Amino acid sequence: DGGITQSPKYLFRKEGQNVTLSCEQNLNHDAMYWYRQDPGQGLRLIYYSQIVNDFQKGDIAEGYSVSREKKESFPLTVTSAQKNPTAFYLCATGGGNGGYTFGSGTRLTVV
Amino acid sequence: GQQLNQSPQSMFIQEGEDVSMNCTSSSIFNTWLWYKQDPGEGPVLLIALYKAGELTSNGRLTAQFGITRKDSFLNISASIPSDVGIYFCAGLRGGTASKLTFGTGTRLQVTL
Numbered sequence: 001d002g003g004i005t006q007s008p009k010y011l012f013r014k015e016g017q018n019v020t021l022s023c024e025q026n027l028n029h030d031a032m033y034w035y036r037q038d039p040g041q042g043l044r045l046i047y048y049s050q051i052v053n054d055f056q057k058g059d060i061a062e063g064y065s066v067s068r069e070k071k072e073s074f075p076l077t078v079t080s081a082q083k084n085p086t087a088f089y090l091c092a093t094g095g096g097n098g099g100y101t102f103g104s105g106t107r108l109t110v111v
Numbered sequence: 112g113q114q115l116n117q118s119p120q121s122m123f124i125q126e127g128e129d130v131s132m133n134c135t136s137s138s139i140f141n142t143w144l145w146y147k148q149d150p151g152e153g154p155v156l157l158i159a160l161y162k163a164g165e166l167t168s169n170g171r172l173t174a175q176f177g178i179t180r181k182d183s184f185l186n187i188s189a190s191i192p193s194d195v196g197i198y199f200c201a202g203l204r205g206g207t208a209s210k211l212t213f214g215t216g217t218r219l220q221v222t223l
Contacts, residue, residue: 006153033210042114042199042215043154090153098142098203100211102153 003027006091006103012111013078013085021076021106023091029101031094032074036060036087037105043090049074078108086110113138115200117214125222130187132198132217140202143176143183144211148197157198158185190221 004025013019023032031050035043045058049068063082068074078085088107092100116135124130134143142161146154158169160176160183167174173186183200200214 040218043213045210048210088151092153094211098205098209098211099144099156099159100201102146102155104153105151107151 004091004093004101004103006106008106009104011106011108013108014111016080018077018079019108021078021089021108023074023076023103024072025093026072027093027095027101029093029095030071032068033092033094033100034066034074034076035090035092037090038087046076113212115202115212115214117200117217119217120215121218121220123220123222124190126190126192128190130190130219131184133182133184134200134214135182136202137181139180139204141180141205142203144201144203145174145183145185146199146201148199150196154199192221192223194219195221
């Protein structure tokens with residue numbers, strides 16, 4: 001059945017290392033989004049893509065990069081330029097009714 | 112970016128009590144949505160509202176789209192322990208490139 005899959009569930013990064021978070025969907029949705037959530041906080045938009053081969057910066061894009069080569073996939077790379085990357089990362093797809101479907105998240109920790 | 116104002120920020124209630132929370136904005140939205148996030152998981156859509164004044168229920172949950180289109184309310188009746196989590200409101204203005212604007216969240220804890 002259709003859904004959105006994020007992997008891995010937990011990820012550990014060393015200082016100065018780039019890491020990539022995976023987000024795959026089979027809902028046939030055009031729009032995909034990446035959010036960051038810090039403990040006890042709301043959702044902050046990192047990047048979004050309304051269509052394949054196009055993406056836009058969100059509110060906190062510095063230190064992150066994305067690609068959208070396929071409709072099904074929207075990976076997020078957390079680069080060494082992101083000074084405080086420890087957080088819970090959520091990927092979402094946008095449906096026609098305006099609601100988003102979220103993945104189960106990736107918890108990234110710097111060690 | 113803008114975030115919608117949710118209140119209360121957190122609440123502790125006893126099992127069986129009713130819960131109310133609200134979400135306000137300085138600007139108009141054409142769609143209001145309510146999500147629930149369990150610990151360590153992604154938010155799940157609870158209720159969607161598409162028309163000003165609309166009142167919609169989903170089991171013990173009831174939500175309303177404010178008549179001014181600048182607010183929305185969520186009520187949970189007869190709370191149970193599994194209601195624990197963070198509740199987010201979200202608004203959508205409309206248009207092909209429109210994105211959801213999320214609220215700051217209400218953390219609900221239910222005691223036995």
